[in-house]
Amino acid sequence: MTDSIKTSSTKKNPNYISASESRKISSENRRITDALEKKYNRKHVPESEYLTTMKDPNNTVEFDDLHTYFFTDIGTVRAVDGVSFAVPQGKTVGIVGESGCGKSVTSLSLMQLVQRPQGQIVRGQIRFNLGDKAYDIAKMPGNMMEKIRGNEVSMIFQEPMTSLNPVFRIGDQINEVIMLHYPEKSEAEVRDHSLHMLDLVGIANPEGIYMRYPHELSGGMRQRVMIAMAIACDPKLVIADEPTTALDVTIQAQILDLFRNLKEKINSSIMLITHDLGVIAEMADFVVVMYAGRIVEKGTANEIFLHPAHPYTVGLMASKPVVNRKVDRLYSIPGSVPSPIHMPDYCYFRDRCDRRFDMCNGPYPAEFQLSDTHKVSCYHYRDGAASNRALHNNGFEILN
Amino acid sequence: MNDNNTMLEVKNLQKFFPIKSGFFGRVVGQVKAVDGVSFSIERGKTMGLVGESGCGKTTVGKTILRLNSKTGGEVYFNGKEIFGLGNAEMLKMRPHMQIIFQDPYSSLSPRLPVGEIIGEAVREHQIVPPNEFDDYVTRIMQACGLQEYHKDRYPHEFSGGQRQRICIARALALNPDFVVCDEPVSALDVSIQAQIINLLEDLQKEFNLAYLFISHDLSVVQHISDTVGVMYLGNLVEFANKDEIFSNPLHPYTKALFSAIPIPDPTVRRNRIILEGSIPSPANPPSGCKFHTRCTYAMERCKVEVPVQLDKGNGHMVACHLYDDNSGSEKQPETDEASFRAIGEQYDKANENKTESNPA
Numbered sequence: 186m187t188d189s190i191k192t193s194s195t196k197k198n199p200n201y202i203s204a205s206e207s208r209k210i211s212s213e214n215r216r217i218t219d220a221l222e223k224k225y226n227r228k229h230v231p232e233s234e235y236l237t238t239m240k241d242p243n244n245t246v247e248f249d250d251l252h253t254y255f256f257t258d259i260g261t262v263r264a265v266d267g268v269s270f271a272v273p274q275g276k277t278v279g280i281v282g283e284s285g286c287g288k289s290v291t292s293l294s295l296m297q298l299v300q301r302p303q304g305q306i307v308r309g310q311i312r313f314n315l316g317d318k319a320y321d322i323a324k325m326p327g328n329m330m331e332k333i334r335g336n337e338v339s340m341i342f343q344e345p346m347t348s349l350n351p352v353f354r355i356g357d358q359i360n361e362v363i364m365l366h367y368p369e370k371s372e373a374e375v376r377d378h379s380l381h382m383l384d385l386v387g388i389a390n391p392e393g394i395y396m397r398y399p400h401e402l403s404g405g406m407r408q409r410v411m412i413a414m415a416i417a418c419d420p421k422l423v424i425a426d427e428p429t430t431a432l433d434v435t436i437q438a439q440i441l442d443l444f445r446n447l448k449e450k451i452n453s454s455i456m457l458i459t460h461d462l463g464v465i466a467e468m469a470d471f472v473v474v475m476y477a478g479r480i481v482e483k484g485t486a487n488e489i490f491l492h493p494a495h496p497y498t499v500g501l502m503a504s505k506p507v508v509n510r511k512v513d514r515l516y517s518i519p520g521s522v523p524s525p526i527h528m529p530d531y532c533y534f535r536d537r538c539d540r541r542f543d544m545c546n547g548p549y550p551a552e553f554q555l556s557d558t559h560k561v562s563c564y565h566y567r568d569g570a571a572s573n574r575a576l577h578n579n580g581f582e583i584l585n
Numbered sequence: 586m587n588d589n590n591t592m593l594e595v596k597n598l599q600k601f602f603p604i605k606s607g608f609f610g611r612v613v614g615q616v617k618a619v620d621g622v623s624f625s626i627e628r629g630k631t632m633g634l635v636g637e638s639g640c641g642k643t644t645v646g647k648t649i650l651r652l653n654s655k656t657g658g659e660v661y662f663n664g665k666e667i668f669g670l671g672n673a674e675m676l677k678m679r680p681h682m683q684i685i686f687q688d689p690y691s692s693l694s695p696r697l698p699v700g701e702i703i704g705e706a707v708r709e710h711q712i713v714p715p716n717e718f719d720d721y722v723t724r725i726m727q728a729c730g731l732q733e734y735h736k737d738r739y740p741h742e743f744s745g746g747q748r749q750r751i752c753i754a755r756a757l758a759l760n761p762d763f764v765v766c767d768e769p770v771s772a773l774d775v776s777i778q779a780q781i782i783n784l785l786e787d788l789q790k791e792f793n794l795a796y797l798f799i800s801h802d803l804s805v806v807q808h809i810s811d812t813v814g815v816m817y818l819g820n821l822v823e824f825a826n827k828d829e830i831f832s833n834p835l836h837p838y839t840k841a842l843f844s845a846i847p848i849p850d851p852t853v854r855r856n857r858i859i860l861e862g863s864i865p866s867p868a869n870p871p872s873g874c875k876f877h878t879r880c881t882y883a884m885e886r887c888k889v890e891v892p893v894q895l896d897k898g899n900g901h902m903v904a905c906h907l908y909d910d911n912s913g914s915e916k917q918p919e920t921d922e923a924s925f926r927a928i929g930e931q932y933d934k935a936n937e938n939k940t941e942s943n944p945a
Contacts, residue, residue: 434845438844438845467847504778506807506808
């Protein structure tokens, strides 16, 4: 942040970039992204290059030290900076965090939909389990990814109006997905499949909706159509990026109910991205809390909600009013997220943290284990589970 | 208007928008955005207005500030009917009633520096003498958590939370008695929401403001409000003070709405009332009680007869035939009070455990 307009044109400002510096950054970015693009656009890549093995065969996806950077003209934005977590088969993993914390970029990396050429996966692995074999999506070339995207992994976006094409009928849009991934199906079979999908997502009149245009449907109906499209090819993983944020609370309840019922029917894993802790608590088996491109805490839903450890998680929960829990004053986390280009070399949350101590000046804290599933990146928990009990009681003073 | 403490009184307010069609703009129908809404707000208190999108919350907010014309009904502000005022009188009234809009990105002029955005109306309404103008703007900015050097900056240089602070400063600079907050936090992140809500509460204490807090986020409304009104399709279906309405919701719609709130505690599981379908079009609302198409308790009577506001004690108003004693029907819905209480108890228990397990 610049201190005032007057100083923004002087070199005293740490964020100031001269024209020649900017040109230097651009050409350097160009060099890096060109090399990565060339690799991505190759044809006839041997399968062995991206074939990998899962650490745990029960996982659908394993993110391992994923780094996704955006190379902009004012510097490199580390949108995802070393993220590791796994999505077990048939489970729901919720990712929480504020806007700009990298939760969407993580899921877009998995779909290989990061805005190229600026956005690039520079390091790490995304191991995707296809049953008999596993692929590393971070290394997969574009033409191979097309067979996976929409078929094995699919995505439900936040805004159902903008993600449906306004000039095609609902039926045609669902048919397109099915025809692309099942070319052997006849036209009548595709139609039947589409109608079955519309029926599955609780649309009362599938034949009628099949012929409608998106603008004729309400927000909740559109989101149902998006879900029908996402599960049309029986994917192993569905990514739901803020699926209910744009909807009213009663419609949100309908859609969450639908998700819960569908999970039993389709047996796929769900990655649920949202900033609403209530939605996460209802849906997720595992929770990942992200802050400024890194995971600060992960664990099962019970661990995160009943024993939150990281000061950010505790603060996030305390800052949201809860119905029928009275507080005189909401806790508010002071300050704001650091600039994504000039990340500090100490803990990213230190400057906003009310429990910082001298160790926090050291390098970014590693992950400390509190239980088999519960991990947290905070020096307060360096002794693992032993330090947990005393400290999280401390943290709960804010919540109570 | 016998009660001096009442600042705003709305009586049977109606606002219809015409649907025009054809080359000559013939009026073919009306969207009944607000259809008979009555409530009052006391000085220094907050009224929360909740409901689904399209139920007319924002139209109520705008109409009581005379930003819209009205179709029927009366709005008394400090005892004066604001739609009866002339232009000059209305101009004098304007500083007393202000609004904070939902989207801080589109409600600030991108071409004006922040000092001018906040100060423009102060100068126009001559709130302070010209020689005190600069100090006054600075003081208001500081009260809203902005720094003096922000004055020369433009809105695009600020983050969402700070822009919302600018909007709040702009509204407060005129020294209002009453502020309509139209979803002031729904465009913001959770941690920033808490900052803005705290700021609004602090300013309310400092300046003795009354708020009409419009939101679809029930947990925020419960936190900030003194009284709560629930709207459905242009009607106020239930109105009561906060504790009363959250512990004992009467109207079936209020119950469904409250049961749909996701609770951030994975151990809480409750029977959710899931409403089928979505809100009907306000251009062609259902007959009788507008909620009967989605109501689980709907009776024959609901389809024909429009329910009136009934007072169930303590100023708890509800518009539902179920509570009409003259109806002769014994069918009272089992209240969800029990389930709500259970949730509260679970919270208490969880908190107790935490304190007990504290070794210190």
